[in-house]
Structures are given as C-alpha cells and as structure tokens.
Amino acid sequence: MSPSEVVSAIISQTVPTHPLPEWQGEGRCDVLRLDKLDAVVSGNKIFKLMGHLQAWQASGCSRLLSFGGAYSNHLHALAAVCAQANVALTLMVRGFADLPLTPTLADCQRWGAQLQFCNRQQYALRYDEAYRQHLAQQWDAWVIPEGGGGVEGRQGCALLAERASGYDEVWLALGTGTTALGMAAGLAVETKLVGVNCVADQGEQQKRWQRALGFNKRWQVLDQYHGGGFGRCPDAVKQVIQHYDALELPLDPVYTAKVIWALEQEQAANRLTNVRRLIIHTGGLQGRRSMGLSPVPAASYPA
Structure with missing residues (x-):
C-alpha cells in the first residue's frame, strides 16, 4: 500500500x-x-499526516524526516504508517543516544525508522527554515515539522x-x-x-x-x-x-x-x-x- x-x-x-x-x-x-x-495510529495524528504524505509523494524525495521527543505521538504514528507503506524514515529525536530507548522510540526503531538524536541546541533549530532545507538536501527527504504542523498538516x-x-x-x-x-x-x-x-x-x-x-x-x-x-x-x-x-x-x-x-x-x-x-x-x-x-x-x- x-x-x-x-x-x-x-x-x-x-x-x-x-x-x-x-x-x-x-x-x-x-x-x-x-x-x-x-x-496504533489513533487520534488526530493520522489527519495531520495526510497532506504531508501527499506532498512527499509529489516531491519525488526518497524518504520522510521529522522531529519529536522521546514519547512523541507524532513520531509513533508516522513510523507506523511508513512501516506499513515501506517508506524510509529519519526521526530527529530530542535526547541522547546513550540513554535507554523509551517504549515509543523502541516501537519506532522496530518499525524501521532511523533515529538521529539531537541535544537541546541542535533540536532548537527545528524551526529554522535554512536548517530544514539543509536536512532535506542531506537526507533527500520531505521534512515534516514537529507534530505534523504547517499548511499540509x-x-x-x-x-x-x-x-x-x-x-x-x-x-x-x-x-x-x-x-x-x-x-x-x-x-x-x-x-x-x-x-x-x-x-x-x-x-x-x-x-x-x-x-x-x-x-x-x-x-x-x-x-x-x-x-x-x-x-x-x-x-x-x-x-x-x-x-x-x-x-x-x-x-x-x-x-x-x-x-x-x-x-x-x-x-x-x-x-x-x-x-x-x-x-x-x-x-x-x-x-x-x-x-x-x-x-x-x-x-x-x-x-
């Protein structure tokens, strides 16, 4: 699918x-x-993803990328959808790689998402348009704002x-x-x-x-x-x-x-x-x- x-x-x-x-x-x-x-993909999260997934398909990018915390409902829903659709996914996670994974992140990783951990200063750049464009080019990705926000959301x-x-x-x-x-x-x-x-x-x-x-x-x-x-x-x-x-x-x-x-x-x-x-x-x-x-x-x- x-x-x-x-x-x-x-x-x-x-x-x-x-x-x-x-x-x-x-x-x-x-x-x-x-x-x-x-x-798994309950609540409003799937509605916020609809426009972004359509935009990704139109963009020609090879993967999706988004931001969230260790218990993010948005990341959890996005990872589940991407796993079912066999879409590559990178998650920029607020936290540290040497800490044990939360149940949420363990689900995301098990479903195939690639986790990239960010410290506080790095994560603060998620609102910066130039930074998002850099990530889009680096990963060949359609970048979804934190929480699935934006016009597409x-x-x-x-x-x-x-x-x-x-x-x-x-x-x-x-x-x-x-x-x-x-x-x-x-x-x-x-x-x-x-x-x-x-x-x-x-x-x-x-x-x-x-x-x-x-x-x-x-x-x-x-x-x-x-x-x-x-x-x-x-x-x-x-x-x-x-x-x-x-x-x-x-x-x-x-x-x-x-x-x-x-x-x-x-x-x-x-x-x-x-x-x-x-x-x-x-x-x-x-x-x-x-x-x-x-x-x-x-x-x-x-x-």
Whole structure:
C-alpha cells in the first residue's frame, strides 16, 4: 500500500461518539472517540499526516524526516504508517543516544525508522527554515515539522470538522494548534471552537490564532489549564485520568485529560452555557507509558 492508501484506509473508519460519562453540567457533552480510530495510529495524528504524505509523494524525495521527543505521538504514528507503506524514515529525536530507548522510540526503531538524536541546541533549530532545507538536501527527504504542523498538516484536519456537525461548541487540546486551525476552516459558522492550550507559552497560541483567524468570538483559547507546561501532569490531571479509567474512557496525560479537566473547572466556576458540546479525543494513549499508566493500546504491528 502507498502512504496515501494507508492513511485513507484509517481515516475512512467510523468512530463512535459517546456521552461524557457522569456529565451533570450545563447542556449536552459528548466525546468523539478518535482514540478508537486505529490500534496504533489513533487520534488526530493520522489527519495531520495526510497532506504531508501527499506532498512527499509529489516531491519525488526518497524518504520522510521529522522531529519529536522521546514519547512523541507524532513520531509513533508516522513510523507506523511508513512501516506499513515501506517508506524510509529519519526521526530527529530530542535526547541522547546513550540513554535507554523509551517504549515509543523502541516501537519506532522496530518499525524501521532511523533515529538521529539531537541535544537541546541542535533540536532548537527545528524551526529554522535554512536548517530544514539543509536536512532535506542531506537526507533527500520531505521534512515534516514537529507534530505534523504547517499548511499540509491542516489540510487533513479540516476533514474532522465534518464529524463535529450538529454541535454548538467543539473542545480540543492545543499543542502546535494544527488540528484546531484545520478544523476552524470547515466548522459551521455558528459553531464555537474552544482550544485548551497544553503549552505554557505566555499567550503565543492566542496570538497565533488571532493572526490566522482574526478576532472572532467563535474562537476561544483557554490558557490556564496546561498544568505547568507541555508534558506536565499535575495531581489534579492524574485524578481525572484515574476517574475516567474507571468509567472506561482512557485519557492521555498530555492532551485530552487536560481538556476534560478544563471543562470540569469551567463548569465548577459556572462559566459554561447550556449548549451541545463535543470533545475531540485526540488519541495519544501510547504516551501513557511515559507515566507508567495502563492500559495502553496494543502496539504490535507492523512486524
């Protein structure tokens, strides 16, 4: 199968929408279970890859290259897709080669990805256009930004808007903001998009939205629920995860758990209105392994 065929086969799957368990707040609250989209390539990651894989096929490059950390959901999904499509892949990983591989990186390596480790200074260059062009020439690669961002990343995410039809509000986590900005292009004009910023970026996400979307009451960024910064999981968020584990709704500690935490806090502060509300579960359950949480999805393919 080609990369596009792999992606299309996964994206075409029907995923359930369930009521948020035990929700007793204002209005209706449902969860789009993108974590059930695929056993390994779950959530929003495959949507962000769609445009990049199409661009790679058009570029004529021999391989793909991207950036991420030791528990990156993006790298994990990308490696799985490339293994199924037999595409060469280089991963620029923040970390050190002499340290034991995390379960995430062990999966990526087992699936055939070539790991190149970067120190903090080297990894900081991932936003530099000249550096990315250098890597593209060095590796004969189509370079995918960290997290699958960029214009190509937004293309596939626009398809997610179709799954939010009939809701007044859509809530989802913000990392790079790619998924939210892609969805914004396809949402109905009466639908409000609420992004829970999972990065302590001192308002940069707000500015990015304003540049991309303008000042509009349909878009809202909640900046106070990152829990101390990207990848941080305070006790309050761990309690949310434990609570919903017992209700058979597994959450990842970096993104969707913080969305539900934010929702509960906003409800407790009487800041929610009586509307039809949809939470986008962005998957990433393999990242639970970073905190010793279980269960995690089976990550046994491809051989």
